[in-house]
Amino acid sequence: MKSFSWTDTSQFQWDERAKSWHSKSLNMWLNGSRKEIIPFIENYIPKGKFLDLGCGDGFGSYLLFERGYDVSGIDISEKMIQYAKKKETNHLTFYQGDMLNLPFNDEEFTGMMAINSLEWTERPLDALNEVKRVMKDNGFGCFGILGPTAMPRINSFSRLEGKDTICNTMMPWEFLKLATENGWELIAEKEVYKKEVTDRHVTGLSNKLKQALSFMTIFILKVK
Structure with a gap:
């Protein structure tokens, strides 16, 4: 019986989802x-x-490239990267690879984003440290972490049944604790809500309570 490989399973499952993801990505x-x-x-x-x-x-x-950033993108899915490479040009390049073993030099980047991707790594702290390795001192990172109201959290449900999974569900406040205890400083955060949540629901709430209502929390962090 073949043993479970997080990396191989992740690549296979995201390859399977690539066409569907691509159809929704622009919107x-x-x-x-x-x-x-x-x-x-x-x-x-x-x-x-x-x-x-x-x-x-x-x-x-591509949207960042349009706004003047020199962007390198990386994804574990080969089929995702096939879509991405259709946009490739000067100052916009794409690579297939794993967040736990990035094919970049130390201190190569001044900025980065990881939107709903850190949760999909086998060892989030190791991934966060690998990201820090390729960032310059005082570089900035944008991290998007799914909140409690996000339906995509169903991807980690199978762990409750004792099954193999490729999703490490974490709460936004758990991510922030992980990051700030391991070399990152919080600069700003912003919550994204489902349409049912209005200003009257969140006015006056603490950040943690806002995160508790969020579909996603977006953090800007700085390498210390």
């Missing part, structure tokens, strides 16, 4: 749950050499 970035990410990044992260971790089909990378 997610322009009109959906990811529409506020690029403007948020522009507010805090200067133009420079930028890394997109878990870039999927590369549309988010």
Whole structure:
């Protein structure tokens, strides 16, 4: 019986999802749950050499490139990268690879983003440290972590049945604790909510309570 491999299973499953993801990606970035990410990044992260971790089909990378960033995207799925490479040009390049073993030099990037991708690594702390390795001192990172109301959390449900899974569900506050205890400093955060959540629901709440209502929390962190 073949033993479970997180990396092989992750690549296989994301290859299987690549076509479906690609069909929804543009709308997610322009009109959906990811529409506020690029403007948020522009507010805090200067133009420079930028890394997109878990870039999927590369549309988010492309939006950053359009705004003047020099972007390298990486994803574990070969089929995702095939879609992404159709957008490739000068200052926009894509690689197939694993967040736990990035094919980049130490201190190569001044900015990065990992949107709903750190949760899909086998060892999130090791991935976070590997990201830190390729970041320059005082570089900035944007991390998107799914909140408690996000339906995609169903991907980690099978762990409750004792089955193998490729999703390490974490709460936004758990991610923030992990990051700030391991060489990152919080600069800003922003919650993304489902349409049922309005300003009256969140006005006056603490950040942790806002995170508890979130579909996703977006963090800007700085390498200490």
